[in-house]
Amino acid sequence: MQPDVDWLVSQFIRTPVNRLELLATIDMAMCDLEGNGITASVDSVKKLIASDKEWRAKLKKTYFSDDDIGWAITECLSLFNSTGR
DSSP, X not given: OHXXXXXXXXXXXXXXXXXXXXXXXXXXXHHHHHHTTOOOOHHHHHHHHHHOTTTGGGGGSGGGSHHHHHHHHHHHHHHHHTTTO
């Protein structure tokens, strides 16, 4: 388990809280979409977030812009697909 903790620390130690929230939300949305056979895109992620009562307000945050969501999708694919998620 220590190698996983070391990897997390090395990846995210200096990541601002807003970025962590964005990445965590987009990663969870991507997992939900994938589980339903839907490819993650900015539009599909935004629709999923908008459909969830607890997540809906996130779309009003400046760091949940289309560009930020697109970045987070790419970043999640890069970070987590290579780790065998």
